[in-house]
Amino acid sequence: MTGTGADALLAYVPGHSWLHRASPLPKLAWLAGCVVVVLATWDPVVLAVIAILGFILAASARVGRAATRTVIALAPVAASLIVLQALAPVACRTACTPVASLGPLTVYQEGLSHALALVARLLAMETVGVAMLATTHPSDLFAVLRRVRLPYEVSLMAMLSLQLIPQLHHELRVVLQAQRSRGLRTTGIGALVPTLVPVVSGSFDRLSTLVLSLEARGLGAKARTSYRRVDLRTVDLVATAAAILATVAGTVMAITRWGGDQAATIVLPPAVAVGIVVASVMVFVVVMVSGLRALARG
Amino acid sequence: MTGAGPVLVLREVRYRYPRGVVAVDGITLDVVAGDVVGIAGANGAGKSTLARLLNGLLRPLAGTVTVGGLDTRRHEVHELARTVGLVFQDPRAQLFARTVVEELSFGPRNLGLPDPEVRERVARVVARLRLEDVLAVSPFELPAPRRRLVALASVLAMEPRVLVLDEPTTGQDHHATAAVAGIVRDLRADGMTVVCISHDMRLLAAVSDRIVVMAAGRIVAVGAPRTVFADAGTLGAAGILAPQVTRLGLALPQRHGRPAVLGVEELVGELAAARSSGEGSP
Amino acid sequence: MAVIPGRDAGQARTGDPTGPVLVVRDLRVRYPSAQTDALAGISFDLHPGELVGLVGLNGAGKSTLSRCLNGIVPQLVPADVAGSVTVDGADALRTPVRRMAAKVGIVFDEPGAQLSQGTVGEEVALGLESMAVPYAEMVARVDDILVRIGLDGMQDRPPLSLSGGEQQRLALACALVVRPAVLVLDEPTCGLDARSRATVFDLLAEVAARDGTAIVVVEHDVELLAERADRILVLHEGRLVAVGSPAEVFGDVSAMRGAGVRVPDVTAVAAALGGRAGGSLPVTFDDAIRWLAEAG
Numbered sequence: 001m002t003g004t005g006a007d008a009l010l011a012y013v014p015g016h017s018w019l020h021r022a023s024p025l026p027k028l029a030w031l032a033g034c035v036v037v038v039l040a041t042w043d044p045v046v047l048a049v050i051a052i053l054g055f056i057l058a059a060s061a062r063v064g065r066a067a068t069r070t071v072i073a074l075a076p077v078a079a080s081l082i083v084l085q086a087l088a089p090v091a092c093r094t095a096c097t098p099v100a101s102l103g104p105l106t107v108y109q110e111g112l113s114h115a116l117a118l119v120a121r122l123l124a125m126e127t128v129g130v131a132m133l134a135t136t137h138p139s140d141l142f143a144v145l146r147r148v149r150l151p152y153e154v155s156l157m158a159m160l161s162l163q164l165i166p167q168l169h170h171e172l173r174v175v176l177q178a179q180r181s182r183g184l185r186t187t188g189i190g191a192l193v194p195t196l197v198p199v200v201s202g203s204f205d206r207l208s209t210l211v212l213s214l215e216a217r218g219l220g221a222k223a224r225t226s227y228r229r230v231d232l233r234t235v236d237l238v239a240t241a242a243a244i245l246a247t248v249a250g251t252v253m254a255i256t257r258w259g260g261d262q263a264a265t266i267v268l269p270p271a272v273a274v275g276i277v278v279a280s281v282m283v284f285v286v287v288m289v290s291g292l293r294a295l296a297r298g
Numbered sequence: 299m300t301g302a303g304p305v306l307v308l309r310e311v312r313y314r315y316p317r318g319v320v321a322v323d324g325i326t327l328d329v330v331a332g333d334v335v336g337i338a339g340a341n342g343a344g345k346s347t348l349a350r351l352l353n354g355l356l357r358p359l360a361g362t363v364t365v366g367g368l369d370t371r372r373h374e375v376h377e378l379a380r381t382v383g384l385v386f387q388d389p390r391a392q393l394f395a396r397t398v399v400e401e402l403s404f405g406p407r408n409l410g411l412p413d414p415e416v417r418e419r420v421a422r423v424v425a426r427l428r429l430e431d432v433l434a435v436s437p438f439e440l441p442a443p444r445r446r447l448v449a450l451a452s453v454l455a456m457e458p459r460v461l462v463l464d465e466p467t468t469g470q471d472h473h474a475t476a477a478v479a480g481i482v483r484d485l486r487a488d489g490m491t492v493v494c495i496s497h498d499m500r501l502l503a504a505v506s507d508r509i510v511v512m513a514a515g516r517i518v519a520v521g522a523p524r525t526v527f528a529d530a531g532t533l534g535a536a537g538i539l540a541p542q543v544t545r546l547g548l549a550l551p552q553r554h555g556r557p558a559v560l561g562v563e564e565l566v567g568e569l570a571a572a573r574s575s576g577e578g579s580p
Numbered sequence: 581m582a583v584i585p586g587r588d589a590g591q592a593r594t595g596d597p598t599g600p601v602l603v604v605r606d607l608r609v610r611y612p613s614a615q616t617d618a619l620a621g622i623s624f625d626l627h628p629g630e631l632v633g634l635v636g637l638n639g640a641g642k643s644t645l646s647r648c649l650n651g652i653v654p655q656l657v658p659a660d661v662a663g664s665v666t667v668d669g670a671d672a673l674r675t676p677v678r679r680m681a682a683k684v685g686i687v688f689d690e691p692g693a694q695l696s697q698g699t700v701g702e703e704v705a706l707g708l709e710s711m712a713v714p715y716a717e718m719v720a721r722v723d724d725i726l727v728r729i730g731l732d733g734m735q736d737r738p739p740l741s742l743s744g745g746e747q748q749r750l751a752l753a754c755a756l757v758v759r760p761a762v763l764v765l766d767e768p769t770c771g772l773d774a775r776s777r778a779t780v781f782d783l784l785a786e787v788a789a790r791d792g793t794a795i796v797v798v799e800h801d802v803e804l805l806a807e808r809a810d811r812i813l814v815l816h817e818g819r820l821v822a823v824g825s826p827a828e829v830f831g832d833v834s835a836m837r838g839a840g841v842r843v844p845d846v847t848a849v850a851a852a853l854g855g856r857a858g859g860s861l862p863v864t865f866d867d868a869i870r871w872l873a874e875a876g
Contacts, residue, residue: 139698160696163740167692171391177355178391182453183379183408194404197394201438205390206693212652213694217754218681218710225712227705227722228698340773341745387771442638468771469689471638471800472842497773500845539774542803543845546868562845566852569872573853 011066011133019061019135024144024230026239031132033247038124041254044113047120054127063134070126072287078119079284085115086277100270107273116276138162143228152224160210167206171199176295186295304328305459305491306352310361313347321347323515324361329493331459334486336506336523337495340537343512345495346387349464352493353382366459380409383458387465389449393437398429398448401437405456423455427481443474450481460491467498479504499541503527503560511536528558601761601794602626602649606663609644609653609818618644618659620818626762628792631784633805633826635798636815637840642798645815646764649796650684651677668761682711685755689767691747692740700726700742700750701735707758721757729753729783745776749783756787763787763795769804777801781808803844806830806863814839831861850875 014020019027038050058067089096089111097109133141142155175198176186184194268276306329313322322344329335337345350356351363354370363370366381383405386392395401402423406416424430427447432440437448446466454461463482467475475498482492482505496502502509502523509526511519513536519526527533527540528548539545540558547559552572559565602625609619619641626632634642647653651672654661665672668683685707688694697703701722708718726732729749734742739750748768755763765784769777781804787793799805805812805826812829814822816839822829830836830843833851843851846868850861853875862868 137698139702142698159698162698163696167740174386174388175391177350178384178386180375181353181355181379181384181386182392182405183376183456184404185374185376185408194394198391201394202388202390206690209688209690209693210696212647212656213686213688213751214696214706215656215677216650216652216681216684216686217707218678218758219706220678221710221712223712224709225715225718227702227709227715227718229715341771341776342743465771469767469800471636471840473637473840497771499774537773537775541845542865543849546846546849546865546872549865549869550872562848562852565849569849569853 011130012137013063013066013134015062015135017061017063017135019057019063019131022135023232023236023239024136024140025148025232026236026243027132027136028141028144029240029243030246031128033243033250034128035125036247037250037254038121040251042117043254044117044120046254047117047124050124051120051127054124054129054131057131058127058134061131061135063130066134067127067130070130071123074122074126076284076287076291078122079280079287081118081122082112082115082280083277083284085118086112086273089114099268099273107270107277109267109273112268112273112276139228140230143226144230144232146226147230147232156219164203168199168203171202175199175202305331305366306493307364308351308361309364311351311358311363312360313351313356313358321515322351322358325512325515325517326361327510327517327520329460329491331491332486332489333507334482334492334494334505336502336509337493337512338497338499338502338509338536338538339512343536344515345512346464347515348512349384349462349493349495352460352462353384354378355384376408379405379456379458381458382460382462383453383456384462385450385453385464385466387468389437389445392449392452393445396436397434398437398440399433401448402429402452402455405452409456419455419457422457423451426454426484427451443470443477446470446474447477450478454485460493461485462493462495464495465497466494467496467501475501497538499527499539500543503541503544511538513537523560524558527560598628600625601628601668603666604648604664605666607645607648607665608660608662609641609648610660612658612660617818619648621663622815622818622820623663624813624820624823626794626796628761628794629788630810631788631795631797631808632811632813633797633799633809634813634815635800635802635805635841640815640840641818642815643766646686646766646796646798648673649762649764650680650686651675652686678710681707681760682758683760684762684764685758685760686764687748687751687755687766687768689770691744691751694751694754695739695747697739699736700731700739703739703750704753704757707754711758725753725757728786729756730779745772748772748780752780752783756791756793759791760793763793765795765797767798767800769799769801777804784808802830802842803846806844806847807865814841816840826863827860827867830863833861 034050038047041047055064055067058064086107087105089108096111098106099109099112100107138159142159146152146155172195175195179194180186184191308325308327311322311325314320325348337348339345347356351358351370352365354373354375357371365378368378368381370378393401395404399420402420403416406419424433427450429447429451432444437445440448450466466478479501482494485492494502494505506523508521509523510517511526511532518536519529519532527544530540530548533540543562543565544558544560547553547565553568559568605623607619607622608617610617622645634645636642644653647657648661648665649667649672653659654673655677661673667680670680670683672680672684695703697706704722704725705718708721722735726734729752731746731749731753739747742750768780772780784795784797785808788795797809809826811824812822812826813820814829814836821839822832822835830847833843833847836843844863846865847861847863850868850871862871
């Protein structure tokens with residue numbers, strides 16, 4: 001169990017940049033605002049700008065690496081989005097415009113454009129998300145949420161879940177090692193039960209002990225103080241207010257001028273369109289395979 | 299399985315974890331077939347890392363680990379499982395089946411053995427560990443000591459040449475610990491090679507042909523238990539203590555210069571004999 | 581490294597004038613759908629500053645007893661109970677477990693399973709937060725306990741990044757920071773090497789002496805208990821079959837055999853050589869050297 005905690009704080013990357021030192025409240029507010037605006041617009045240019053700004057923010061806080069890793073981690077999702085939407089678009093205003101054919105499959109312009117916009121949305125949220133979350137210690141995050149009246153139980157549950165993920169990951173590695181030592185080959189469906197059952201039952205046992213430990217330490221008392229304190233200075237409140245204003249303004253702009261609906265369709269030459277789809281398939285395959293390989297190696 | 303050389307050969311083995319912690323720093327060791335080797339050392343000395351190097355879960359970054367003639371760097375863990383069986387410290391990491399029989403059959407099936415052979419091997423290990431009465435029971439419903447036995451049995455069912463036990467008696471009471479010691483002695487009598495990693499020095503004293511003491515990833519002492527346990531300085535520097543009865547035997551003035559004892563009966567025998575022959579004196 | 585230092589086991593701590601801090605009377609526990617009682621009528625007292633070892637075979641009732649001391653049994657782990665457990669005046673069986681937190685600290689044998697917070701500081705402060713301790717005092721107490729426990733300066737580290745031994749100490753710190761009257765530990769030296777085991781008991785002795793905490797330790801290492809504990813309680817099949825100083829309890833070799841409890845090696849040696857008439861058997865290393873010198 002030792003050593004898993006280093007990555008226990010999921011997104012958090014320790015550091016001393018200006019963004020690290022900024023209060024969690026305005027960071028959260030700007031992130032929330034950004035998500036609202038991103039979801040309000042389909043304009044790929046606007047989304048791309050936000051994504052790039054997010055990346056610059058992350059880089060300036062020296063968490064550019066974390067941002068890149070997140071983008072790569074979500075690459076299979078993005079890639080599958082592109083492939084599926086391009087080949088089988090969900091909806092077209094009128095008939096869908098085919099752009100090119102790959103044998104039995106047809107690449108549709110609206111579908112591809114829609115997918116690219118979705119991917120741009122994803123990227124925008126990822127980069128800004130990483131910039132804000134990687135520079136905020138989860139404990140500070142929850143402390144500030146509690147100050148704005150988030151119930152203690154909710155923040156506790158969220159904190160526990162954060163800790164649970166690396167614990168589960170560690171458990172999975174140990175169980176895989178134990179079963180491989182009994183001759184298990186880690187590919188194929190036969191590996192599922194012998195791997196998952198011990199992890200689940202172990203987690204059950206550990207969770208029961210945790211519950212007992214928390215109760216035995218008095219958790220659940222109504223009146224409580226907080227060890228983790230986040231001071232809210234005037235500048236933090238101003239920054240938060242600015243975030244709210246920017247969000248409102250951005251949303252209004254998004255709805256009125258930046259294509260609040262699936263207005264603009266990017267028109268791409270056939271070769272480029274096909275290229276994008278094929279590249280997406282390759283990205284998907286490569287990332288999935290190396291991910292599974294890494295898991296099997298334990 | 300005639301002794302054609304040692305069954306485990308480690309040469310200058312080095313291993314470092316990804317985050318830079320050096321766990322094993324130049325280990326050279328031979329284990330002869332049929333020996334029981336006890337591995338002792340403080341927490342963090344590298345004992346568990348060594349266990350995982352023995353069955354290929356970890357591959358040495360330098361040096362070689364050869365088990366039954368196979369280089370662990372050139373074979374998959376599931377291939378090496380035929381030769382080396384590793385029993386993990388926590389049985390919960392392994393147990394998953396609906397019944398004990400299913401659990402015990404898992405290993406042999408993974409080795410690709412035909413069903414009749416699987417049944418035979420399971421029957422043999424059931425008889426050895428006296429698990430007849432719980433065959434149809436779920437391993438999760440068994441009390442802790444029995445669960446450990448099932449985990450041990452599930453590895454033994456693969457009939458490896460070498461059995462590696464990682465802390466087999468943690469949290470066990472004295473009856474269960476004695477049972478494990480008995481099993482190790484039986485296995486040894488049947489020619490199995492056993493590597494036993496433990497904090498329980500009394501257990502190691504009771505079953506080991508040789509003791510290996512590790513500290514900071516290196517072997518600081520290796521030899522017969524009597525020799526190793528007598529070296530209080532090395533043991534102390536490694537953060538461990540010889541069994542109490544051994545230390546007592548070494549501290550008694552009337553036994554000065556005599557070899558270390560490994561158990562209560564032995565010391566009692568010596569002292570009683572000395573007393574009756576009028577040797578002992580304050 | 582010298583023999584594990586410890587107090588002379590013959591000197592059991594005398595009763596504290598302020599009276600017992602833990603009083604257990606006729607405690608019976610039966611789990612649902614069980615055929616027999618897990619505990620069949622246990623009675624004993626614990627005084628401030630006492631370090632008591634609880635021994636017995638697996639299944640003898642040690643865990644059940646330790647979980648009764650703050651009400652986990654029967655409140656969180658359902659069971660039929662009878663009798664009483666009183667800690668510092670509070671009825672442990674009926675007072676809500678979270679209210680008993682200020683009086684009883686409990687440390688389970690798997691330290692990693694008890695850690696859940698983002699940082700070491702928060703983990704330790706959890707108990708104090710629940711008691712609504714003011715901020716400044718909380719910070720001071722957390723810092724103080726971390727220094728005492730040997731985890732100084734680690735306030736901001738994630739608990740799960742600590743080594744196994746450090747996690748154990750952290751779990752201990754979490755229980756101690758609320759200054760409980762009674763501390764219960766379930767196999768705290770499980771999986772630890774000799775030096776770490778001695779360190780844990782050094783810590784416990786210091787806590788007992790300095791804070792007057794009464795400590796119950798469930799343990800299998802009888803040699804260590806003989807050296808360090810003030811009293812030993814032996815459970816066998818749910819009954820308390822022996823209570824007394826280590827010398828009294830472990831010295832009764834036949835009773836221990838009946839209860840399935842191993843006696844320290846030195847005691848076994850002395851017993852086999854034939855105890856002197858009217859004399860008691862040694863239970864610690866130093867006692868044994870002296871005893872054997874006299875026995876001739």
